[in-house]
Amino acid sequence: MAADLHCHTKLSDGSVAIDELVILAKNKGIPTIAVTDHDTFAGATRAKIFGQRHGVEVIHGAEISTFDYQRKRLVHLLCYMCEHPARLEGLFGKILANRRKAVSIALQKVMRLYPITPEMVAKRAQGSTAIYKQHIMQTLVDAGYADKMYGPLYDKLFNWKIGIAKTNIEYPDVFEVLEQIHDAGGVAVLAHPAVYDTYALLPELAEKGLDGVEVYYPRARQDDLEVLGAIAEAYDLVITGGTDFHGGSTSSVHPIGTCLTLDEQLLKLKKRKAALLQKQGAV
Structure with a gap:
């Protein structure tokens, strides 16, 4: 086993x-x-x-x-x-706060190109401790801008080298x-x-x-x-x-x-x- x-x-x-x-x-x-x-x-x-x-x-x-x-x-x-x-909750809180700031910036970049709303993304992220790029991509698929989560649109937005919506997160x-x-x-x-x-x-x-x-x-x-x-x-x-x-x-x-x-x-x-x-x- x-x-x-x-x-x-x-x-x-x-x-x-x-x-x-x-x-x-x-x-x-x-x-x-x-x-x-x-x-x-x-x-x-x-x-x-x-x-x-x-x-x-x-x-x-x-x-x-x-x-x-x-x-x-x-x-x-x-x-x-x-x-x-509980001793790690402060650490987690800081990381997640930094992630939320970065994702907010990324989402603004995406919304300039595709008319989705923060509410639509939040619905996809329901139950999660933060919004991740997967939630944004799921929203774009729901709205008909892509037929799958990972493909040309994902690379355009979130590719770690050239993605136009990629944002850096400050980590400990x-x-x-x-x-x-x-x-x-x-x-x-x-x-x-x-x-x-x-x-x-x-x-x-x-x-x-x-x-x-x-x-x-x-x-x-x-x-x-x-x-x-x-x-x-x-x-x-x-x-x-x-x-x-x-x-x-x-x-x-x-x-x-x-x-x-x-x-x-x-x-x-x-x-x-x-x-x-x-x-x-x-x-």
Whole structure:
């Protein structure tokens, strides 16, 4: 048995509700999942309770948006099993506030070209902690300006190099966030290193106490697996796997359970959490 430790719901930029996610996992025979919505623990209690009802272990987590200011790279840290989640709420609040400012600017740019309204986008984002570009694209599809979320219009507006509505979001320093995760009694895993090319950062994070690295994810190539596996072994990092599941809200749809964490690695991650608490005098 194994665990999918990277799943998103409607609370951020996913397309399925928490209960739907749990049922999907149950139907696929996946005994353990982690809900890792962007910059929020919202829904953690409900997810755990719903999982218990259906025989699925739900690990509460979050995918935290950070930045490596030395290398000018966006970095996503997966936080799991946070003992004191309230200690990260201030961090999440700042990130989401910055995201809302940036999305407001992006939406203004889009509305100059296409007559949609903020209310239309807000309706699409109902239940989410913030508006994401996926919600804007869904609104444009609803209005008939595109026939699918990802295609020429998405590239025109949001391509990370040339998108005319692309806006930069101010994110916290990755090393500061790593420290905050540990101070809150959580464990930290570097998400999908190849996506934002964070390989050079990984050894430095490991030296600062990073607990693990996401080795198995849909966009990882064979050479990625070999390089990451070697780094994980050298620094005694937990090797995790996760689908980065978003439902239909990604350019390439991957079913839940596409990439998994082995049982022995999940146990190792839980032991890291226990050791952290013991060090902090919590147990």
